[in-house]
Amino acid sequence: MNQSRFSWFNATSLTFGFAFLYLPMLILVIYSFNESRLVTVWAGFSTKWYGKLLQNDAFLDAAWVTLNVGIWSSTIATVLGTMAAYVMVRSGRFLGRELFSGMIYAPLVMPEVITGLALLLFFLAIGLDRGMVTIILAHTTFSMCYVSVVVTSRLITFDQSLEDAALDLGCTPFDAFRSVTLPIIAPAVISGWLLAFTLSLDDLVIASFTSGPSSTTLPIKVYSAVRMGVSPEINALSTLMIGVVTAGVVAFSLASRKIMINRKSDF
Amino acid sequence: MIKQQAHTIFEPWLNPTEKPIIQFKNVTKRFGDYTAIENLSLDIYSKEFFALLGPSGCGKTTLMRLLAGFEAPSEGKIILDNIDIVNVPPNMREVNMMFQSYALFPHLNVYDNIAFGLRRSTMNKADIPDRVEEMLRLTQLVPLAKRKPHQISGGQRQRVALARSLAKAPKLLLLDEPLGALDKKLRHETQFELMDIQEKTGTTFVIVTHDQEEAMTVASRVAVMDEGKIVQVATPDRIYETPNSIYVADFIGDVNFIKGKSQILEDNKILVNWAEGQQPIIGTSEDRIDNGADITFAIRPEKVTISFEEPLDIANVFKGKILDIAYLGNISTYHLELPTGQNFKAQATNTHRIERRTYTWNDEVWLSWTDTAGVILSE
Numbered sequence: 001m002n003q004s005r006f007s008w009f010n011a012t013s014l015t016f017g018f019a020f021l022y023l024p025m026l027i028l029v030i031y032s033f034n035e036s037r038l039v040t041v042w043a044g045f046s047t048k049w050y051g052k053l054l055q056n057d058a059f060l061d062a063a064w065v066t067l068n069v070g071i072w073s074s075t076i077a078t079v080l081g082t083m084a085a086y087v088m089v090r091s092g093r094f095l096g097r098e099l100f101s102g103m104i105y106a107p108l109v110m111p112e113v114i115t116g117l118a119l120l121l122f123f124l125a126i127g128l129d130r131g132m133v134t135i136i137l138a139h140t141t142f143s144m145c146y147v148s149v150v151v152t153s154r155l156i157t158f159d160q161s162l163e164d165a166a167l168d169l170g171c172t173p174f175d176a177f178r179s180v181t182l183p184i185i186a187p188a189v190i191s192g193w194l195l196a197f198t199l200s201l202d203d204l205v206i207a208s209f210t211s212g213p214s215s216t217t218l219p220i221k222v223y224s225a226v227r228m229g230v231s232p233e234i235n236a237l238s239t240l241m242i243g244v245v246t247a248g249v250v251a252f253s254l255a256s257r258k259i260m261i262n263r264k265s266d267f
Numbered sequence: 268m269i270k271q272q273a274h275t276i277f278e279p280w281l282n283p284t285e286k287p288i289i290q291f292k293n294v295t296k297r298f299g300d301y302t303a304i305e306n307l308s309l310d311i312y313s314k315e316f317f318a319l320l321g322p323s324g325c326g327k328t329t330l331m332r333l334l335a336g337f338e339a340p341s342e343g344k345i346i347l348d349n350i351d352i353v354n355v356p357p358n359m360r361e362v363n364m365m366f367q368s369y370a371l372f373p374h375l376n377v378y379d380n381i382a383f384g385l386r387r388s389t390m391n392k393a394d395i396p397d398r399v400e401e402m403l404r405l406t407q408l409v410p411l412a413k414r415k416p417h418q419i420s421g422g423q424r425q426r427v428a429l430a431r432s433l434a435k436a437p438k439l440l441l442l443d444e445p446l447g448a449l450d451k452k453l454r455h456e457t458q459f460e461l462m463d464i465q466e467k468t469g470t471t472f473v474i475v476t477h478d479q480e481e482a483m484t485v486a487s488r489v490a491v492m493d494e495g496k497i498v499q500v501a502t503p504d505r506i507y508e509t510p511n512s513i514y515v516a517d518f519i520g521d522v523n524f525i526k527g528k529s530q531i532l533e534d535n536k537i538l539v540n541w542a543e544g545q546q547p548i549i550g551t552s553e554d555r556i557d558n559g560a561d562i563t564f565a566i567r568p569e570k571v572t573i574s575f576e577e578p579l580d581i582a583n584v585f586k587g588k589i590l591d592i593a594y595l596g597n598i599s600t601y602h603l604e605l606p607t608g609q610n611f612k613a614q615a616t617n618t619h620r621i622e623r624r625t626y627t628w629n630d631e632v633w634l635s636w637t638d639t640a641g642v643i644l645s646e
């Protein structure tokens with residue numbers, strides 16, 4: 001191995017890079033265990049803000065909404081995104097294929113404010129009252145294309161003769177998908193779901209356009225609470241969210257690793 | 268050797284009352300502007316081991332996919348057992364295919380791969396384990412039943428693919444370059460295994476290959492393909508001995524071509540006038556040849572005899588000079604030059620040890636062959 005890989009320059013860049021990324025979050029996590037109500041003064045270790053959090057109905061409601069929205073939107077997005085990916089990869093060339101696939105990926109680069117606004121106008125136009133349902137629909141809309149990207153990249157390397165073999169052995173096309181294609185691409189589908197779930201948990205902009213007075217998500221709650229002033233309770237809540245998102249990311253990367261291993265064994 | 272005997276009596280294609288199990292009737296398959304199969308007609312009989320032979324891209328796989336039902340012909344009919352199957356989807360055809368890539372299901376073990384088709388058939392659930400066991404025994408996979416495809420060798424995977432495609436006892440089994448991924452020795456062994464299994468199960472096999480030796484070894488009949496058309500269909504020995512075109516003669520084995528003009532003799536013999544001042548070649552033809560037509564004389568190197576003394580009482584005798592000798596162990600190939608400067612190949616078996624080899628570089632020798640040793644092709 002080359003020793004210069006651990007030069008001073010590299011070590012410094014690494015330290016600064018990680019400091020920029022994680023120092024603010026680290027401070028947030030530390031202050032969530034602060035005894036004092038004052039955010040800037042350390043007064044000893046305590047978990048009392050976590051206890052307070054559990055008694056705060058407004059936060060618990062928001063957490064419940066967030067969880068519901070996350071699970072439902074990522075599940076619907078996974079079904080739709082997988083279907084879209086399958087059709088795009090399998091259908092071969094057809095008129096307007098490029099346009100169609102471009103349209104699936106467009107929301108990836110669309111500014112969230114515009115997506116949010118468009119959805120808001122749409123819901124107003126069809127007369128749908130804003131609430132949990134509208135947030136679920138909105139999140140499904142934008143996370144579906146992420147799922148589709150993940151599943152497409154797996155399907156491209158999927159040997160189509162496996163499906164032909166399934167048909168040859170007596171499967172209907174749907175049965176071939178269910179009993180051959182889906183089990184093999186399952187890790188990609190699962191990581192698509194996790195990605196969608198994490199994105200939904202994260203989202204502030206689109207949710208604030210599409211949520212109603214009866215239902216707010218945690219990010220909205222945190223944001224509006226912070227405008228009143230930072231409290232240790234918010235720090236505690238944010239720490240919990242960091243924990244959930246980290247778990248999601250770790251699970252996603254483990255699932256992706258599983259894909260790589262599966263790919264090696266699929267000939 | 269039992270196989271050899273079976274072959275001599277198994278000739279349903281000569282029996283006019285025999286009905287073919289498969290008939291292609293004027294089948295054309297186009298992909299956009301490209302014609303992959305062109306107006307192809309073909310009969311294959313029950314219990315045949317039929318080989319499709321041709322260079323890469325000539326449409327062999329396409330023909331198989333038409334039979335399996337993954338592609339529909341642009342024109343024409345495909346009849347299986349008296350039924351036009353063009354509109355029957357692949358899962359409803361009594362045809363199974365062994366894929367070029369094997370296409371084993373990576374998430375299922377060997378046993379479940381073999382049982383996959385049976386579980387989707389009308390077979391009684393209780394009978395499935397017996398059938399799978401039978402297939403495992405037939406392909407010698409019993410100890411590997413619980414392994415996943417990535418835990419077994421290439422040769423073993425090939426056998427799983429075979430067992431899986433045979434499990435449903437199809438009327439017709441399609442094998443697309445089944446041995447392409449195996450090394451030479453394993454390929455030879457597997458060829459004989461395939462013949463054995465075909466005999467035991469009595470299934471009609473259609474095998475695709477681009478290896479002429481393989482086609483000649485396993486097949487009851489061989490169809491030589493070129494650019495979406497079938498050029499010749501015949502038994503391996505007929506294909507070798509009486510090719511109907513330069514293409515077939517050249518594709519299968521080694522051959523010398525000599526171009527010339529025909530001159531018809533009384534007794535069905537034909538003279539090939541091939542060079543000024545050279546004595547014409549005497550030969551015969553399966554085709555009808557016109558007097559004075561442009562023709563090609565084709566002769567296999569092993570049909571040519573080399574000698575130092577001028578041979579007597581043989582139809583064709585020519586002089587040649589040895590340019591090069593390729594020693595191949597059991598035989599040697601001599602690269603010669605005819606007096607006209609044309610290159611020519613002759614082959615002789617090595618009955619002497621190498622030190623006592625009689626011919627060497629630059630030797631002037633006599634080349635001779637009988638009037639039926641070669642064929643005259645009308646091209």
Ligand SMILES: Nc1ncnc2c1ncn2[C@@H]1O[C@H](COP(=O)(O)OP(=O)(O)O)[C@@H](O)[C@H]1O
Nearest residue numbers: 298301303321322323324325326327328329330
């Ligand atoms: N689905 C397809 N679309 C377009 N062209 C195809 C398709 N399948 C095969 N072809 C073309 O048809 C020709 C014959 O292919 P194939 O049957 O696979 O040849 P072989 O198996 O003899 O090597 C090739 O030129 C190939 O490019």
Ligand SMILES: [Mg+2]
Nearest residue numbers: 327328367443
């Ligand atoms: Mg092929």
